Amino acid sequence: xxxxxxxxxxxxxxxxxxxxxxxxxxxxxxxxxxxxxxxxxxxxxxxxxxxxxxxxxxxxxxxxxxxxxxxxxxxxxxxxxxxxxxxxxxxxxxxxxxxxxxxxxxxxxxxxxxxxxxxxxxxxxxxxxxxxxxxxxxxxxxxxxxxxxxxxxxxxxxxxxxxxxxxxxxxxxxxxxxxxxxxxxxxxx
Amino acid sequence: xxxxxxxxxxxxxxxxxxxxxxxxxxxxxxxxxxxxxxxxxxxxxxxxxxxxxxxxxxxxxxxxxxxxxxxxxxxxxxxxxxxxxxxxxxxxxxxxxxxxxxxxxxxxxxxxxxxxxxxxxxxxxxxxxxxxxxxxx
Numbered sequence: 001x002x003x004x005x006x007x008x009x010x011x012x013x014x015x016x017x018x019x020x021x022x023x024x025x026x027x028x029x030x031x032x033x034x035x036x037x038x039x040x041x042x043x044x045x046x047x048x049x050x051x052x053x054x055x056x057x058x059x060x061x062x063x064x065x066x067x068x069x070x071x072x073x074x075x076x077x078x079x080x081x082x083x084x085x086x087x088x089x090x091x092x093x094x095x096x097x098x099x100x101x102x103x104x105x106x107x108x109x110x111x112x113x114x115x116x117x118x119x120x121x122x123x124x125x126x127x128x129x130x131x132x133x134x135x136x137x138x139x140x141x142x143x144x145x146x147x148x149x150x151x152x153x154x155x156x157x158x159x160x161x162x163x164x165x166x167x168x169x170x171x172x173x174x175x176x177x178x179x180x181x182x183x184x185x186x187x188x189x
Numbered sequence: 190x191x192x193x194x195x196x197x198x199x200x201x202x203x204x205x206x207x208x209x210x211x212x213x214x215x216x217x218x219x220x221x222x223x224x225x226x227x228x229x230x231x232x233x234x235x236x237x238x239x240x241x242x243x244x245x246x247x248x249x250x251x252x253x254x255x256x257x258x259x260x261x262x263x264x265x266x267x268x269x270x271x272x273x274x275x276x277x278x279x280x281x282x283x284x285x286x287x288x289x290x291x292x293x294x295x296x297x298x299x300x301x302x303x304x305x306x307x308x309x310x311x312x313x314x315x316x317x318x319x320x321x322x323x324x325x326x
Contacts, residue, residue: 106222110229113251172224179227 013063016088017071020064025085025159027152029075038072078148079174082167089161091168101172109176112137112184119187127188134184141177144170192254193288199258204265207247209233217311219303223295228252230260232303234267234275236311243267243275248303255293259283259300272308 014020021037023029045068050061074080086092112133118126148170155163192200208231209216215236222229228251235245246264250257262283267275283289283297 101222101224103220106220106229109222109227110220110231110249110251113229114249175224176222176227176229 011060013060013067017067017074017084020068020071021075025088026156027078027082027085028149028156029081031076034072034075038068041068078145078152079171082148082152082171086164086168086171089164091164101169101176105173105176109180112180116183116187130184130187134181134188137177137180137184141174141181144174144177148174192258195262195287196254196258196289199261199287200254203248203257203261205245205247205261205268206249208249209235209245209247214314215311217307217309217314219306219308219310221299221302221306223252223256223299225295226252226256228256228296228299230256230299230303232260232263232300232307234304234307234311236272241271243270243272252299253293253296255287255289255296256299258287259289259296260303262286263300263304267304272311275304276308278304 016025018025021034021041042065045061045064047058047061047065050058053061074084112130115126115129115133119130148167151163151167151170155167209218211218211233213235215238217234217236219232220229221232230248230250230252232248233246234243236242237244246267248260248264250260263278266278266282278301280294280297280301283300284294287297289297
C-alpha cells in the first residue's frame with residue numbers, strides 16, 4: 001500500500017459544517033463570500049477529479065462533497081444556520097418543553113387558526129380576518145428577522161450563552177408565525 | 190409514517206372537540222404550543238365544585254394527527270377523574286395507549302402540559318375566588 005493511500009484512509013472528514021468551510025462557528029456569514037468558498041471547495045473535491053485515484057481518495061472526495069453540499073444548504077438559510085449552531089451548542093428545540101413561547105402569541109396563533117378553519121369552510125368574514133392577520137404576521141416576522149440579525153452580530157462579537165438563549169426563544173416564536181403565514185397564504189390562494 | 194389504529198380512530202373521530210366559557214370559575218383552560226412543529230393545543234376542564242370531579246373536558250388542537258389524538262384521548266381520560274387524579278396522567282401513558290413513535294412523543298408531552306396548565310388555571314381561579322370572597326366579607 002502506498003503511503004498516500006494510507007494517509008487518505010486515516011484522513012478524517014470535518015466533524016461539523018463550519019469546519020467544512022474552515023471557519024469557526026459563527027452566525028453572521030457573508031453569503032456571497034460563502035458561496036464563492038463553496039464553489040472553490042466543490043471544484044477542489046469534485047469526485048470527477050479523482051476518477052483515477054485510489055478507492056480511499058475517491059471515497060473521501062465523495063463524502064466530502066456530500067458533506068459540503070449539506071453544509072451549504074443549511075448555511076445559506078439564516079434560520080437553518082442558527083438552528084444548526086444552537087444544536088451544536090446544546091440548545092435543541094426538543095428539550096424546550098412547551099412553555100417557551102409567550103401566552104399572548106399562542107392565543108393569537110390559536111385565534112388565527114380558528115379563522116383559517118372558518119375561511120376554509122367558505123366564510124367570507126373569516127377570509128377578511130385571515131388577510132388582515134397575514135399582513136400583521138408578515139410584519140411580525142420581518143421584525144423578528146431584524147432582531148435575529150442583531151443577535152447574530154452580538155453572538156459573533158462575544159459568544160455568550162445569553163445570546164443563544166435569546167435566539168432560541170426568537171426562533172421558537174418564529175416557527176409558529178412561519179406556519180401561520182404559510183397556512184394563511186394557502187387559505188387565501 | 191404510518192399512524193396506529195388508535196391514533197387514526199381519534200384523528201377521524203376526535204372526542205370532545207369544542208370549547209367552554211373561559212371566564213367560568215369552574216372551568217380551567219390550558220393553552221400550550223410545541224415550538225418543534227408550531228402546533229397549538231387548547232384543553233379545558235369543568236370541575237364540579239361540590240365533588241371536585243372533572244365533569245367535562247373539551248379540546249381544540251391545530252396540529253398533526255398525533256397531537257389531535259393525544260389531546261382527544263386526554264379529554265376522555267379526564268372525565269370522571271378528580272383534579273389530583275388528573276395530575277397523575279403522564280405523557281408516557283398516552284404514548285403507550287396510542288403507540289406513538291419516538292418522533293411523535295412531543296405530542297404526548299404537549300397533551301400532558303395542556304392538562305397541567307388547565308388544572309393550574311382552575312386552581313388559580315379557585316384561589317382568586319377565595320380572595321374575592323374574603324374581601325367581600
